[in-house]
Amino acid sequence: MPDRPEIRLGEYESARLGLEQLTPRDVDRLHALQARGCLTLYPERTGWRFKADATVGVLGLDRIRLVIEPKFAIPGTQLMSWLAYALGAPIPSTARRWTTSPDGYADLVAAALLEQCEKLVREGLRRDYVRRQNLEPVLRGRLDVAAQATRRYGQLDQLHVRTFDRETDIWDNRVLATALKVALALTTSSELARALHGIAGALPHPATPDVALRALDRTRYTRLNARYRPAHTWARLLLRGGGVTDLLTDRGTAAGGLLLAMPALWEAVVRRLATETVAPHGGHAVPSSGRTGITVRGDVGNTSTFRPDVLLSCPGRDTAQRTLLPVDAKYKRYDRHGVSAADIHQLLTYSAGYTPGDAPSAVIIHPQPGGHAHRTLDVGSPRGRLGSIYVLGIDTHALPEQATEWIRSALLQ
Template structure:
């Protein structure tokens, strides 16, 4: 039975023996049952992780990432950015690039080799990046802080606690109650790193990662692990003395489930990372567009200033387009959709959704006053490699359907919208 299973979004998983592909794979019965229980928990929160068909077959939804099951199965789910073709290595590289945008990390922090040649699931890549950052930080030196300590000693140290000393029972006059400060590494940032390191050391299946985690664990032995993760993240310092801690914080958040759109809850504590693919795509497109806008243009992601209607003089049904761009009185609305279109299927409306057009029409009326240009942005594929002809709601309100090239980080047909922009850089 395979312990590492790699599939794409919307793939089928079953318990019987099948020929393994990116769209269909076999998992153990225990892993199957765990996924079903996990899905039930997500469904109670209003989110669908997968759909079950019978007792031996399930279909994944549009989540990507990694799920570790208690039986040791590692299920890797990569983006489906091509309808038929596409390799696992390409999908992994794309997922890591999208994750960097989600964490708002500069792409230069990760070399091309680390994106394309690291042949392992996303969780191992994340753990490897965390260990690299932690190793660098430990070599440069951790931050310590003075902490007040009250203790009983056979000698004077610091300040004598007179109230406690006067209550000293007979026979213990030689002991002193003192109050002093000790320079310790026990601070929120270090406690969180130690907890993340413990999680990595228990979860990694890579021998090099485990070896480095063991070494770092010995070097951080005097630091206690965090017991209040949320409180310690809130107390994470932002001053310039902690500038060298900034690169490791996103990786700590990721490993400790503080940076996930959805947390994988339960008694089993593995490294599980799940992300809605449409959110990753939305964040990546917005980041690329922001760097390409000409100076002076305002961009909001998302916009939240308008609602569909009012009820009892209060707005109701808020309208939230993914991207809002303004240049003085001129405005544009852009919305991203993670869906594969096909230019050749005119009869099937290219795969477009009527509900999406209703949504954009409402955006156009409320945000643009019924006048201007909007865009629906889909991933570029071989079947959708150039913009469609414009869709006209009327002579004043127009909608473009544009492909976004994920490899070269370019919005094709952006000039149709008419706002000032720099040429988008080509990926190296």
């Protein structure tokens, strides 16, 4: 397990690093993360200034470990609950305080994977038919005549056979073994490391992370392997360095780091919240691209588009015709300051493009620790009303499932 000095800070906070604390390899790696918008690193006269953006997690460098704690919107007590909600995974028993382990987020995700792997081992790992080509003393399976003639020259003391047996050495299990190996490199808890090592012994040999990720991307879930979905979800999170498909735009970092982009997490949360809010009333989410997209043509360069984070299709009150409602996730403290002019312009474009002309409207959903809140922005002009923007603040101290009912009641009002 790594034994390096630890530097802890919160998202949007900064820390000074000495010249001796960063190797040239570390500087290159941090600059690569800076290009992805995860952090900022700039030189000072006597060292470096490291500033975390809207990113939390752990980053293991050559000489130090950087731990970035959630401070802005989602408290450490609830981060795993909101993350599990965004991923559609069951809330792990590790959904506890960030500070209960020295490594915080990395240990919690590793423990969530461990919990799912232990459950699969107790229930019995899935087996499937695997084709093998072996050298056996007796005939078993099908004789490989060509190999027997060219390699054994007619001798029958050893037989080249092809077998097709049910084994646990399949990709559903191998990707979990690979993720457990990555988790072992991240955790600093000796107890957790022993448990990870123990459960890894019940799984087949791991593959490389790149090969395992490609296998996960090819995985299709049926009734035979549906119970593997939660374990694969946490495995994918570890193998991508903190990101999952449709959650992060980047691919994370190499082994040794586990970073989570909080704006992307909040967008995933809002997509599920909005969809579950309108589902009981016959509503559902629809794509905001293609024929339903807002496009800009004729400018220099490629065609640009306006895409809300969620576009809801809701039944009309008085007619059979359905109406559209654009919803945008904003990872901003709109409980402390007003909505920016850029966001107002963006939401007015959505309302003009999707909602009825007599009642243009759009919704902003932002995190608000400590309680729910909502307000309505009425945008007018000398020629009349331009639209309404509903600003909803979601209490991130509560469980995410409790927010859907509040959103539903707020929108009905």
